[in-house]
Amino acid sequence: MAEVGSAGRLRTRAAIVEVAAQLLHEQGAHAVTTRAVAQAAGMQAPTIYRFFEDKDALLDAVAEHVFATYVAGKTSVEDSGDPIADLRAGWDTHIGFGLANAALFGLLTDPRRETRSSAAAAGLEVLRARVHRVAATGRLRVAERRAVELIHAAGTGAVLTLLSIPPEDRDLGLADAMYEAVMRSILTDVPPLPEDGTTAAAVAFRAIAPTLPMLTNAERALLSEWLDRAGDAPTSATRNGEV
Numbered sequence: 001m002a003e004v005g006s007a008g009r010l011r012t013r014a015a016i017v018e019v020a021a022q023l024l025h026e027q028g029a030h031a032v033t034t035r036a037v038a039q040a041a042g043m044q045a046p047t048i049y050r051f052f053e054d055k056d057a058l059l060d061a062v063a064e065h066v067f068a069t070y071v072a073g074k075t076s077v078e079d080s081g082d083p084i085a086d087l088r089a090g091w092d093t094h095i096g097f098g099l100a101n102a103a104l105f106g107l108l109t110d111p112r113r114e115t116r117s118s119a120a121a122a123g124l125e126v127l128r129a130r131v132h133r134v135a136a137t138g139r140l141r142v143a144e145r146r147a148v149e150l151i152h153a154a155g156t157g158a159v160l161t162l163l164s165i166p167p168e169d170r171d172l173g174l175a176d177a178m179y180e181a182v183m184r185s186i187l188t189d190v191p192p193l194p195e196d197g198t199t200a201a202a203v204a205f206r207a208i209a210p211t212l213p214m215l216t217n218a219e220r221a222l223l224s225e226w227l228d229r230a231g232d233a234p235t236s237a238t239r240n241g242e243v
Contacts, residue, residue, distance in 0.1 A: 013051045013061075015041055021062045021104075028103045032059060063107045067119035070097055074126050083133035084187075088179070090130055091155060095175045098159030105163065109156055127151060139187050147186045154182045 019041040023031045034055060038045040052058040074093060080086055098105040108120055131147045134140055140147055158175045165171075 017061050017065050024103050064119050071119050071123045087130050091179050094155050102163050141188045142186050154178050
């Protein structure tokens with residue numbers, strides 16, 4: 001009976017989250033009230049409080065549910081064999097998700113949100129993995145962490161900017177232009193330009209250093225530290241203020 005009760009609670013909680021997610025998507029965060037959710041779910045309002053302390057807790061659960069589903073879809077996508085193309089595909093998916101889920105995206109990026117999103121953290125891991133594969137090809141002119149931060153910041157900024165513009169006035173080319181600008185700042189040409197060659201080589205070697213079987217753990221750590229320093233060294237372009 002305890003298992004049945006527990007399963008029943010899980011089903012009720014899931015139903016509440018699903019209904020709240022639909023209201024959030026269709027009408028925005030202001031529509032997600034305990035009364036509205038309870039009515040749509042066919043239950044009494046006090047039932048909501050058995051699962052969620054307040055509206056903010058419910059919205060947090062909704063954000064995690066929807067974004068976790070999105071991230072799971074990204075994670076399950078197989079690599080195409082072209083790390084640069086996969087990076088672009090991930091960008092396009094991120095922009096599309098943000099524009100299709102305006103209220104949710106606003107919740108996830110709200111700096112006042114106290115709860116750190118585990119789904120958002122998982123999404124960043126997907127981005128890190130894609131950037132890591134690019135680094136292994138020798139195409140990064142900056143450290144992996146720097147590349148991830150630039151892409152993440154640019155993607156978030158592009159979505160928020162587009163969401164601030166009425167849909168009929170949006171220029172989706174803005175997101176494309178932002179992506180190209182970021183790529184110019186983090187990728188080398190093919191083959192790498194002479195001034196980028198040392199950094200690109202260091203970043204690429206850094207990507208595979210942890211897997212080298214002939215080194216001890218201490219040697220891998222020391223090598224990674226050296227390569228991090230080399231990867232963070234400014235190129236001639238950054239020294240001249242071009243990036």
